[in-house]
Amino acid sequence: MTSLFLITLSFSFLALLATPSFATIRANSCRSYCGNITIDYPFALDYGCGHPGFRDLLFCMNDVLMFHISSGSYRVLDIDYAYQALTLHDPHLSTCDNIVLGGKGNGFAIEHWRAPYFNPTADNVFMLIGCSAQSPLFQGFPGKHLPCRNISGMGCEDYYDCPAWNLLGHKKVGSVYGSGPPECCAVAFEAIKAINLSKLECEGYSSAYSLAPLRVDGPGGWSYGIRVKYSVQGNEEFCRACEATGGACGFGTDGVKQLCMCGSFNSTKNCDSESSTSSKRTWSLVDALAGIFVCMSMWIQHEGDSTWLINMM
Ligand SMILES: *[C@@H]1O[C@H](CO)[C@@H](O)[C@H](O)[C@H]1NC(C)=O
Ligand SMILES: *[C@@H]1O[C@H](CO)[C@@H](O)[C@H](O)[C@H]1NC(C)=O
Ligand SMILES: *[C@@H]1O[C@H](CO)[C@@H](O)[C@H](O)[C@H]1NC(C)=O
Ligand SMILES: *[C@@H]1O[C@H](CO)[C@@H](O)[C@H](O)[C@H]1NC(C)=O
Numbered sequence: 001m002t003s004l005f006l007i008t009l010s011f012s013f014l015a016l017l018a019t020p021s022f023a024t025i026r027a028n029s030c031r032s033y034c035g036n037i038t039i040d041y042p043f044a045l046d047y048g049c050g051h052p053g054f055r056d057l058l059f060c061m062n063d064v065l066m067f068h069i070s071s072g073s074y075r076v077l078d079i080d081y082a083y084q085a086l087t088l089h090d091p092h093l094s095t096c097d098n099i100v101l102g103g104k105g106n107g108f109a110i111e112h113w114r115a116p117y118f119n120p121t122a123d124n125v126f127m128l129i130g131c132s133a134q135s136p137l138f139q140g141f142p143g144k145h146l147p148c149r150n151i152s153g154m155g156c157e158d159y160y161d162c163p164a165w166n167l168l169g170h171k172k173v174g175s176v177y178g179s180g181p182p183e184c185c186a187v188a189f190e191a192i193k194a195i196n197l198s199k200l201e202c203e204g205y206s207s208a209y210s211l212a213p214l215r216v217d218g219p220g221g222w223s224y225g226i227r228v229k230y231s232v233q234g235n236e237e238f239c240r241a242c243e244a245t246g247g248a249c250g251f252g253t254d255g256v257k258q259l260c261m262c263g264s265f266n267s268t269k270n271c272d273s274e275s276s277t278s279s280k281r282t283w284s285l286v287d288a289l290a291g292i293f294v295c296m297s298m299w300i301q302h303e304g305d306s307t308w309l310i311n312m313m
Helices: 002-018 163-167 236-244 284-301 306-312
Strands: 032-034 037-039 058-061 064-069 072-080 085-089 118-120 124-129 184-188 204-209 226-230 248-251 258-261 276-278
Touching (some): 124 226, 236 258
Antiparallel strands (some): 124 204
8 A cells, every 4th residue: 555655646746747837947038138238028139039019129239239110220228127118319319419400310109009018208308309380299289389398397498508509509589489480399208199200390309308206407417318118018917927937928920929938838828838839748648647547546545435436526
């Protein structure tokens, strides 16, 4: 009886070993680096890794991470996973030291299908420079009401104090509607949904954000760049469950369906789940044999015990 018990135990143990939850922790095959920036879910560099809404988005070239959307390519300065934000840089973005005209800047406009995943932060100000009087920006605002305003204490009145404006020969005139459009108009992304310089008929733009809750004094102290909030749209459960079972989060060739990559197989749930979508599970035979053996030994053990069968039912 003791030996039978030991055999049963060892086979049960074998069966456990064969189930994926007890498999060795798999290295996350999707995590990578570009320069000193960690690329992790929902982002990825390899197709099939990460969240499908973030596919074909990041490219690493000579240790420089680039973010590519319909309005252009931006250098990624930082990915803040805790706050779910990206800091982007556009070489044609005007700063306090340099104003770039000629409509060369990217602005910020995202593909329609990707839009739910990205939004410049609420404290990011876009300052549109040299927009024509016919710009959609100034239409539909009768009288002196302009859409221009201060965002998080940052706006054009302060921006005009930058040395770059002296180089342009900027005269300190008020932004009074009627005497022509203002040279600079500050807006929040929320207000217009796409910073498209050609559509808005603007010569250039600047973008600044404030990270600290305290107000930074003067435009010389602002952070210039585009701060973008990202989210996977409340779809975090899938990846959390996948990673908890040692998998790496990805998606299928359709570019839509999420997959959990478990090394030897892919699952539509997680690495503990039975719903593998591809590849044969090599341990299924071991599993079946062990299962049969466990049942057999239990049956042998309880042979003659008439109440056992009833108890099992
Ligand atoms: C990456 O390196 C650059 C300088 O090479 C530094 O300015 C930046 O803060 C670093 N970023 C991170 C996330 O460590
Ligand atoms: C799992 O899915 C990824 C991404 O679609 C694919 O590259 C990989 O080959 C798949 N692995 C298996 C074992 O089917
Ligand atoms: C910007 O607007 C122009 C003109 O309306 C349009 O042709 C172009 O596709 C837009 N660009 C983006 C990135 O949306
Ligand atoms: C923006 O703030 C400045 C002071 O920093 C103020 O002079 C100006 O009137 C404000 N502009 C708007 C449009 O509220």
